[in-house]
Amino acid sequence: MAYYSPTAILTDAQKTPTTFSLAVPALSPLNNSAPITPTTKLDLPLWLAEMLAVSKPAGPSSSALATLDMPAALGGKVLNALRADPRSVELRQQAQWFYGLGERMLELFEEEEMGAVLLDTFKQRALEIADKAQNTRTAQQGGDSGDFMSGLDETERQLFRAAHDGTHAVKKWFETTSRT
CATH class of the missing domain: 1.20.58.2050 (Methane Monooxygenase Hydroxylase; Chain G, domain 1)
Structure with missing residues (x-):
């Protein structure tokens, strides 16, 4: 820690x-x-x-x-659901800091398969997070991002905010440089 x-x-x-x-x-x-x-x-x-x-x-x-x-958040049912479709699982309901908990459990237990599932889950979910974050209108107005955000763990929420703020900053930069 x-x-x-x-x-x-x-x-x-x-x-x-x-x-x-x-x-x-x-x-x-x-x-x-x-x-x-x-x-x-x-x-x-x-x-x-x-x-x-x-x-x-x-x-x-x-x-x-x-x-x-092993916590229930990383148990067999959750891992099977993540294998089937990582985007269908609301990670925040499993654990607020789901990936952090997974990382700590991997330090304590030798669970290579769990590590592979978590890595694949993060990769697939990160693509969707980046896609939603780039839609600045939806992210700024709440749109469907409220429902989307409710299922994200804290790591994913931080990723969403960073991607959204980065996209917004690039658009702002393009607007200011195109005027000069």
């Missing part, structure tokens, strides 16, 4: 399913004050889940405190 990056901080704050391997009574506030026993499953922020997954208790036990599970 980049220390001062708001994007990295917000990505690491996304909930991730975590299964405890050992009883951890000191962490019961995470479970609404219920005791945390082996097999307790909780959705924890990614940064905390990762720390628990790599932490080992003192003593003879060699297992980690918890195991990190």
Whole structure:
């Protein structure tokens, strides 16, 4: 995680399913004050889940405190839908920082197929984002871009804004240079 990056901080704050391997009574506030026993499953922020997954208790036990599970946003159903048609999935409903979450999961899990699906998804969706962003009238007036924007994760929204602002700046530049 980049220390001062708001994007990295917000990505690491996304909930991730975590299964405890050992009883951890000191962490019961995470479970609404219920005791945390082996097999307790909780959705924890990614940064905390990762720390628990790599932490080992003192003593003879060699297992980690918890195991990190793949979030539903990157589960089989979503990946199958992305394989079928990447543009049909509203990524923001899966995770606000979908690609950031995918990147972090790829750092933690060896999932080459997931990486390929995410890369292909980004490429296909980026083409549509660039196309919509160049239609400045639709982007400025809201048009159908409101519905379109609601399904984009934050990375895609930033891409849309950059493409739209760049197109607008080029048009403005052409207008000013053609007058001189």
